[in-house]
Amino acid sequence: MNFRFKAVQTLTLLLGITLILCGCMEARTTMETWNQNQEVLSLPSKNDPELTFGIIYPMVNDTYEMITENAEASASDYNIKLIVQAPDEANLEQQIRIMEMMIKQKVDGIAIIPVDSEALIDVIDKAVTSGISVICFESDSPSSKRNAFIGADNYKTGKVIAQTVDNLLGGKGMVLVQSGMPQMLGLTQRLKGFQDYLHEYTEIDVLEVRHNHASEEKAIQQLEEMISAHPHFSALINLDFVSSSSSVLVWKAKGLKRYNVALGLTPYVNQSLENGQITRIISQNEQNWGEAIINTLRSLSQDKTMPEFINTEIIEMHN
Incomplete structure (x- = not known):
């Protein structure tokens, strides 16, 4: 390729x-x-x-x-x-x-x-x-x-993401989670760290977790389905690069003002932070x-x- x-x-x-x-x-x-x-x-x-x-x-x-x-x-x-x-x-x-x-x-x-x-x-x-x-x-x-x-450390990354969401929502609220390949160890560790922190320290509910299997088309489709099923969600959490960039397209199309936490730093995601489609970026450098x-x-x-x-x-x- x-x-x-x-x-x-x-x-x-x-x-x-x-x-x-x-x-x-x-x-x-x-x-x-x-x-x-x-x-x-x-x-x-x-x-x-x-x-x-x-x-x-x-x-x-x-x-x-x-x-x-x-x-x-x-x-x-x-x-x-x-x-x-x-x-x-x-x-x-x-x-x-x-x-x-x-x-x-x-x-x-x-x-x-x-x-x-x-x-x-x-x-x-x-x-x-x-x-x-x-x-x-x-x-x-x-x-x-x-x-x-x-x-x-991907488990710690998940906990840092959860801590960020905790600070944004004040320990309460409802979130949607997007991730990539369920068989990829790093993504599994991030999700586990995220869920463990929320369970131990917050009253935040995870409404749904979807895995896009590294497909941007599937990520967009799944996100639109989750938003339709849970219109009162408080924040979207992206645990992989594909989810992060795909969420920007959905935020732009729908004009959403909800919190959107991205994983991974690229010029595109950084520009989306400046434009308001992304609320926070968690980067591993x-x-x-x-x-x-x-x-x-x-x-x-x-x-x-x-x-x-x-x-x-x-x-x-x-x-």
């Missing part, structure tokens, strides 16, 4: 986004914002060996294109070739085939968001056993032999994942010891 890549792929773009965010919104940090560990990494060198890294996404999405641009900008400092692949829609069999292809190509490292953490164990282990470094990001496969996980992928795989290729969990932290953003 080929991605469309913008012509400008430099760190200047990323710095520009950061400046826009700083000027247009106030960010409340629930954990310290993630910073790259410079002690683990060496400076760029013209004598770096040629490396090939693969990045495998669950499907095509604006958030993943942003991560790819960040990865390309970071890889441009080194002698690194990137192979970026994703199914048109989330598909376990296609992810397995892409992994098998990259193993045959003998790439130096693979970064993958597993659509099913258990079902991908065998092919992840096959890659590691063959000498290829494998890292998971966004969602983990902890029972596999993968070398590291990049992202935030996705805009930095591409850099973290390149630096982690590069360090592993140099046989450096890396932490098993590279925590990119959680932040809450609002106007």
